[in-house]
Amino acid sequence: MGQRWRAVGVLAIALFAVNVFARLVIRFGFDGDDTVADRVSLGMFVVIGLLLAGVAFVWGARRPLARWAGEVAAAIGIAVGLTVLVGPLLVGDNPFAGGGGTFFAQIGLYLVATTVGAMLGYLLLVTLGRDHRSRSLQRYAENTAAKPRRVVRR
Template sequence: MRQQRWFPIAVLALSLFAVNVVARLVIRIGFHGNETAESRVSVVMFAVIGVVLATLAFVWCQRVPVGRWLPDLAGGAVGGMLLTILVGPFVSGDNPFSEGAGNFFSQVWLYGGFAIGGTVLGYWIATALGRDYRSKALRAYAEKRNTRPRRVVGR
């Protein structure tokens, strides 16, 4: 089952949803009714989601090409976002549209922004350090090219 392509995507989506559930429980138990604290915990939650995705992008981009890991990461992030936005409010005792469409779509944009930002940041750091898959392939090609003996030209 772990070798299936959907397994890491599902684990990522559930992990991101777990981050949201923990944040919602912290708000519900510790800061219920305090708007400032609720906003801060929400921003911390989105930052943790960005850091998780940055870390995964950094690790995965070292092992496989972008075309292989990016759809998996995007699928997991979208799955986590859907769970967070559609199922998460029930943890707090609300429903997804209880505070209106504006709040619903602001969560979508915040989640998407932090997810994209985290993924791009992780990939850029790996690329800047020369640790991504493409940089490693180019380095191996250059080393192979330089180790070949020179061709003797017969005149």
Template sequence: MKQRGKSIAVLAAALFAINVVARLVTRLSFSGDATAENRISLGMFTVIGLVLAAVTFVRAQRVPPGTWLPDLAAAAIGGMLLTILVGPFVSGAYPFSGGAGNFFSQVWLYGGFAIVGTLLGYWIATMLGRDYRSKSLKAFSEAKTAKPRRVVRR
């Protein structure tokens, strides 16, 4: 259990670090340029989705979804809370300084990219036959065909 909590915290911190880098690039290089800020923000959400897709792809190969999905969801929610509540302080603002609409749009964008990234990683693993269930079914069918045929006497 301790290892699960540590992996959740590390992933949440990594997702938050992506946000910190995006905010620092925006603050130091593109302060006041709304178009560049929007592009960097969209790029940040895309990178977060791709990181979650990669983590999902790797985890889906090793353990069943009932094990990795709650961990991934907890890490994504933790990363989102850090991004939305702590992240604005990095760029010299406050969580609600852009208004409630800006705050909730970040929640929806983060959630959407996290869900799509997770689904993408799982679908790719399933499509390639590398997910946990496909591997289990393949091992079962190989074990069934490897047994010698029983002789039935009449």
């Protein structure tokens, strides 16, 4: 059980670290330039999506979807909470400085980026036939084909 929560925590911290890095780049490198800040934010969302695509690809090959999807959802929930509440404080801003619309738009964009990333990683895994379910069905088919049917004499 501890291993599951450790993996969730590490993933949440990794997602939060990407956000903190992007905030620090915007704050110290391009403070006041909104076009560059938008590009850095877009890059952050792409990196977060790619990170989750990789996690979904690796975890989906090893474990059933029902098991790892909950862990990824928990990590995303923790990361989005840290991102919108703690992230702005690290660079000297107020989480609600832009108003409610900006606050909820940030949550929405984060959830869209993470969901799309995880779905793309898992869909690629399924397309390649390397997901847990496809591999277990393949093993079942190989086992049933390898053993001839026993004839019962009465």
